[in-house]
Amino acid sequence: MEVVPLPDVAERFGQPVTRVHQMIRDGHLIALRREGVLGVPTAFLTDTAVVKGLPGTITLLRDAGYQEDEILRWLFTADDTLPGTPIDNLRGDRGREVKRRAQAMGF
Structure with missing residues (x-):
């Protein structure tokens, strides 16, 4: 999984890096250390925003009790019934x- 540093995300969105930190705190994004x-x-x-949906x-999965690492694993694990991830x-x-x-998954 390729990761983009937060300053690069901010530049891509045309926002200050503090806005990206706020998006992470608000649960709109998940960040990890590499x-x-x-x-x-x-x-x-996307080129200018967070992927729609x-x-x-992320909120639904958190409400179901998933931790960040479990959310990441679920989002990136292939599911033949979708298909894809x-x-x-x-x-x-x-x-x-x-x-x-x-x-x-919360029930």
């Missing part, structure tokens, strides 16, 4: 199905 640098998975980003999906489907046109599955 070689001591905090970054966001490239798959979570990702913040809501949940994050690939969020990036495409199957966000509703991904959110439905994330919500069902």
Whole structure:
């Protein structure tokens, strides 16, 4: 999984890096450390914004009791019934199905 450092995310969005930190605190993004640098998975980003549906999906999974590492694992694990990974489907046109599955995981 490729990761983009937070300053690069801010530049991509045309926002200050403090706004990216706020997005992480608000649960709209998940960041992880790679070689001591905090970054966001490239798959979570479009050219100018967070992938549509990702913040809501993260919230649903957190509400279901998932921790950040479990959320990342779920988003990037292939699911033959989707097909592909949940994050690939969020990036495409199957966000509703991904959110439905994330919500069902809480029950």
